[in-house]
Amino acid sequence: MTVHKLSCTYDPSEERSLFIQKTDIKTLDLSGSMINEVVRSSIREYGNLEELSLSNCRIKRLENGTFADLQKLIKLNLSDNLLTTFNGHSFERMSSLNIMILSNNLLETLSDMHLEAFPKLKVLDISGNQLQSLPEEVMYKIQNDPAFSLYAGNNPWNCNSIIWKKYFERNEELKKKFCSPVSHSFLGILKDREGRTIMQSKTTVIRESCGFVKCKWWIIGSVWIGVILGNLNKLNKLLYQSRCRKKKVLEKSVGTEAEVHHLLRQERVALGVEETELKSKN
Template sequence: MRLLYTVLAIVAYSFKAESSLVCDSDFCVCHHNNKSDREVFGEIIDCSYDPNLLRRNFSLPETAYTLNLSRNNLTKIQFSLILKSETLAELLLNSNQINEIALNALRLANLKRLDLSDNKLEVIHAGTFDHINNLEYLNLANNKFATFEKISFHHLGELQEIVLDNNNLGPSLEDNNLFDRSGYGLTHKIQALSMSGINLENVYDNFFVDAYNLKRLTISNNKLTDTFEFPFTLEYLDISDNPINEISEEDFIDLVGLKELKLNNLQIKEISGYTFASLHSLTSLELERNKNLVNFSAEAFGKEVLDDADYFPLETLSFKGSRLTSLDQELEVPFGQLIRLDLQGNFWNCNCNLKWIKKLQIHPEDYDHLRCYTPKPLYNSRIFELDEKYFNCATKDRSRHIVVTISIVSFCLLLSSLAVWVYMFMPRSQTRCDLANMYSGAGYSVLPMHVSTLRSPL
């Protein structure tokens, strides 16, 4: 009888262990999300910093929404009860040491967001995503991927956003199409794509021809020297931190729906006229840290905006950390209606041509590093703390006056030198004989007066 009780106790304990909820353990912290949005209604479960969690037989509550397994020093993802749920919508596996995901390990039918960033993944086998068909967001940044052929997206038909940052995938794009339809490629449903720091040197023609719905594209921190054919559907574009040395109106001519543009840390020297004239929906523009940018055309947004700000949709503009010395006063009308304008960190020449800047509504947070670079007496002065009387062109006028003075003095010295030369080397007077001798060789002579007046007799 005692043996029977022992067996029953073991069975009961086993059943209890298998059915124990992770929220009842001492290893995880759970709290209920009471937001009114039903889509995010459920338990938020934080099980980070526990490397042995997947080895325990814990299950998720029926209302689980988010599960955080980050920073657990995990190396392999295998099947576990905690990775089986009909309600879990978000799984965070970032910042581990994961180098392998076993097939069928993820049995999360309703999973919408999966973060696998900051791991050591090199391959994602076909079948890995078989049971997460509803995934909409996937983050694979900062892994060890070197080719798209080792990442299978075949079952992710609902995927809308993917992050591939800081994987050495650029060279593989010379031979593979990111939107390949044979199995591993992304589907045309992708709306947001980030490929920052993937060692990309060139984007070939028609690269995005199958990206019918792409709205956000981040392709910063690569080795691109030229712009490429941007998808006309874009609303957000970031090509910062590339050695691109020229941009023009033709680059953005088809981006009528673009709202946010980032052109930071390029090699461009100027923004010419009408460069952004076709961007009728643009509300935010960043031109920060452009160390060669010294000229910004007054007509960069077109000529119409100079007279009528109704043609100017821009709300925020930043030149922070570039090399501009001045801006044309014609920009006062459009810049005057900006919600945020950051001009800090440039080499501003605080003369009469820059006085109009003080009329703009600059945000107080953007005052501190908005300073003069020249003239020397005003170096490092805060522009918005300077009285307008200091914004003059006296230095320029003084220089012009000096040049004129030097020219006049030089001319006077030249005349004086010529006069001295004439005085020193020309005879002071000449005698009548000397004059006669001067004409002695003439072909005729002067007749005496009395001879010329005599009349011949009749």
């Protein structure tokens, strides 16, 4: 029996999932499980894993050799955690890794990232961290590997860094991409998060992110539109009821007015009869 995917959410309709072998699992999704720390002994038996998601698990650190036994791993997602440093020794012998997602952590430096350990790495997402500069290895790969894609938006880049200056002096276009007032989220060939190429290009492509303020108003607007559409039937009922009430009030007022005119006419007729009788008597 071969199991291709397993998440931390148990599905009672699949009782067989309780009896699988760890070596049968190809995809393991532990997102949101709040495991805080990943140790080598806890995942070493999943030797045939190809995809591992540890997103939003509040992970603060990775010990040496954490993923050393996952030599077939192709995609690793460590986004939305609390990592402050990148421990290169955690990623030993990961020669098959193609996609690494480190977005929305607290990373301040990637100085311990040695790309020679990831010869097949094609997608690196480091957006939403506290990075001020990139190591020389990453800069070299950006400029020389046309198949490499880097997501790097929403980082407080320090464009006066000595590490960066020599690259920026030789490549003005690269400087614009990191130091432009407009926030960019993408450097490299445009791909989706699964690593599939969307658009082929020999030149570097950049994609603008919406930014917090702009996204905030889009979100608020979307919420209000959802509220209005969700209550459209109620609004129609309220408007219909309001029209009905106005119609009833109008009908009542018209009816009352007609009754008054009718009484006035009767009084005028009565007065006319009295005047005629008086005249006949005189």
